[in-house]
Amino acid sequence: MPLAHRLTRPIFLPAAGRKWRIVFTHRALLAIEELTGLDAMRVNLTHLSARLLRAVLFAALREAGSEASVADAGAMLRPGAVERIRHALIAGWIASFPDPEPHASSDDDDSPPPPLSTIDAWAKARYDFRLSDEEWLSMTPRMLHAIALRDLERMRQSEMMLAVLCAHTVNSSFRAPRTPTQAAAYMLHPYPVKDAGPVFGETIMSVFADAPKRRTVNRI
């Protein structure tokens, strides 16, 4: 079984008397692009057209090992089966793509970046991660995203070491800032700030629990 199938949540589509495992690798996405002319990494499956649905089904079946043609895929889309197949394909699509990024905080005006185009994903895989074409083709976008996250963590660790040194140098120098600078200020890819969350009574008590207790002295 290909690694992409092992690392992707299993979604099965019963069709033509068999159960096909739905996984969208970059190879399948390129097949969709070839048939539709659309950038498969950016298509919106919630607004599928008939032409796109047929192409997505064909690519999914081909990826699962079927030798069905585009016309065969279209013939499978009978009136009673269209919705069922569409739902299975969407589930497989979601399983193959990375989870959506959480939205930027309200004070941060940056909107989330658009998803990578196919050519950008290929360039990233080749240049940043030194993957071969075949390795990239057999991976899902979710797998590539996992590598990207790991690479980001490696960059952050490297940046953090230099940033700590930088912050220490600034804070201990002549005319050091009154408020000490933080290491994160010197990082190109700072760690995301965790949401403080709501403050409850237990939160306050846990903070003061570590404070040294003061003895009451009777002054008589």
Next chain:
Amino acid sequence: MTSNLTLAGRTFALAYDFNLIAEAEEEAGCNLLEALVNLNDLTAMQLRGLLFAAIVVPVTDPPTPHPSILEVGALMDVDTIGPITKALAIAYNLVPPEPAAPCPVLVPEPQGHPSATADGEGLVSGGK
């Protein structure tokens, strides 16, 4: 299996073919899948596109040309919208159901390895 529809004195045979619907989208200039899943809420372009894709031209000698999308549109008017929609629905219902196929199996993500499922199904290839 076709249903018959008479428009402007001409009788057309209608049949469901998803491949023709997919090919007709470009000429119709609209999303015909949305129309297909909800025949009760069609725009004029969608109805014209579905009718265009559904018309079956009989094999004759010399060959009968398939009417263009504009010719199909010219056959339609306010009074024929109902009969056209009804004839399309009948044609779609004439398609035999797929041979016994169970519902799609959407396996929930397990706690451990992503490909492992309770019945071990995730460890079996879905390919041929």
